[in-house]
Amino acid sequence: MSQPHRQTRARILLTNLRDNAKQLKSYIDQQPMLGVIKADGYGHGATEVAHAIADYVEKYAVAFIDEAIALRDSGIDKPIVILQGVYSTEDWLICAEQHFEPVIHNAQQIEFLSEITSETNRVNVWLKQDSGMHRLGFFADDVEEAVGQLRAHAQINHIVLMTHFAEADNPESPLTAMQLERFYAVLHAVRDKIDGVSVANSAFMLGDDVLDAMGLTKWFRAGIALYGQNPSQVELSDAELLKPTMVLEAPVIALRTIQPGETVGYGSRWRAQRESRIATVAIGYADGYPRSLPDGTPMIINDQVGCLVGRISMDMITVDVTDIEGIELGDNVELWGERLPIQVIADQARTITYELFAQVTRRVPRVYAD
Numbered sequence: 191m192s193q194p195h196r197q198t199r200a201r202i203l204l205t206n207l208r209d210n211a212k213q214l215k216s217y218i219d220q221q222p223m224l225g226v227i228k229a230d231g232y233g234h235g236a237t238e239v240a241h242a243i244a245d246y247v248e249k250y251a252v253a254f255i256d257e258a259i260a261l262r263d264s265g266i267d268k269p270i271v272i273l274q275g276v277y278s279t280e281d282w283l284i285c286a287e288q289h290f291e292p293v294i295h296n297a298q299q300i301e302f303l304s305e306i307t308s309e310t311n312r313v314n315v316w317l318k319q320d321s322g323m324h325r326l327g328f329f330a331d332d333v334e335e336a337v338g339q340l341r342a343h344a345q346i347n348h349i350v351l352m353t354h355f356a357e358a359d360n361p362e363s364p365l366t367a368m369q370l371e372r373f374y375a376v377l378h379a380v381r382d383k384i385d386g387v388s389v390a391n392s393a394f395m396l397g398d399d400v401l402d403a404m405g406l407t408k409w410f411r412a413g414i415a416l417y418g419q420n421p422s423q424v425e426l427s428d429a430e431l432l433k434p435t436m437v438l439e440a441p442v443i444a445l446r447t448i449q450p451g452e453t454v455g456y457g458s459r460w461r462a463q464r465e466s467r468i469a470t471v472a473i474g475y476a477d478g479y480p481r482s483l484p485d486g487t488p489m490i491i492n493d494q495v496g497c498l499v500g501r502i503s504m505d506m507i508t509v510d511v512t513d514i515e516g517i518e519l520g521d522n523v524e525l526w527g528e529r530l531p532i533q534v535i536a537d538q539a540r541t542i543t544y545e546l547f548a549q550v551t552r553r554v555p556r557v558y559a560d
């Protein structure tokens with residue numbers, strides 16, 4: 191593959207991805223772990239992430255079946271859990287053929303299964319209980335019947351009962367306690383008919399492991415933590431800290447000096463209060479750098495801090511570098527990454543790191559570094 195000509199890029203730090211996966215696996219005492227690589231591996235490249243973390247996960251998880259097929263086509267052979275499940279009988283047949291494991295969260299998905307008449311490979315499924323998140327899943331009163339319906343089909347192999355917490359980042363949340371109570375009530379009723387349980391996403395797995403799996407296999411779902419982010423309100427020790435996995439960077443492509451009172455960018459949002467040196471940097475909202483970022487948003491240039499001034503354009507931003515010495519055309523600017531945590535930028539944009547990762551567009555080349 192030819193190297194990209196554009197110097198704007200997202201450097202993906204594969205060693206850090208591996209280190210994070212290893213750290214998380216250690217944190218859960220080597221219990222089974224799903225590596226969540228939906229949305230193209232949170233913008234990092236799903237295939238490359240899958241290879242990087244392969245030694246530390248038993249299975250992968252993606253959002254929908256097309257993401258799973260793309261991974262198979264790229265040579266990924268571990269089992270893949272499909273978090274939104276199946277939408278048709280054809281999807282069931284693909285799952286059987288490709289060793290995909292769908293999440294079952296509504297009765298229609300079980301009805302699709304009943305339409306399969308030919309003999310197929312047996313399929314592992316993940317049955318989702320809606321314990322309080324209210325997006326997907328069976329209510330508690332319906333789970334036992336759903337388990338029975340699944341067990342009646344010869345095509346069904348293992349069943350993992352799962353749920354998802356709305357406030358997993360807050361260990362003191364009364365809603366989390368209520369969701370756990372609802373989950374336990376169902377687990378007591380179906381424990382002899384299922385093979386595993388899964389409640390812990392990244393935030394939950396970084397806290398205290400409070401789930402009693404009642405002797406069943408306990409699965410942990412590692413998502414944003416793989417990519418160096420701690421979504422929990424639990425403080426991690428230095429030994430537990432996760433490492434950044436994406437460095438978003440772009441070059442300086444123009445420099446100019448403007449006088450006091452002059453403005454910069456669309457809408458003249460920023461006005462110079464002194465003679466100011468302005469650098470134009472080759473990245474914009476079409477690359478996924480949020481247009482909502484305010485003046486003063488930091489970035490790193492030559493190991494010093496420059497600040498965003500003026501509105502973000504489609505392809506460019508402007509930066510006040512008045513107090514940075516030695517700036518030249520072609521100098522590299524770190525928008526987030528190793529020296530500037532992405533959480534800082536998320537806070538400035540009033541969003542979350544998940545969104546920043548996922549919205550880095552495909553016109554930004556991913557460059558993989560071991």
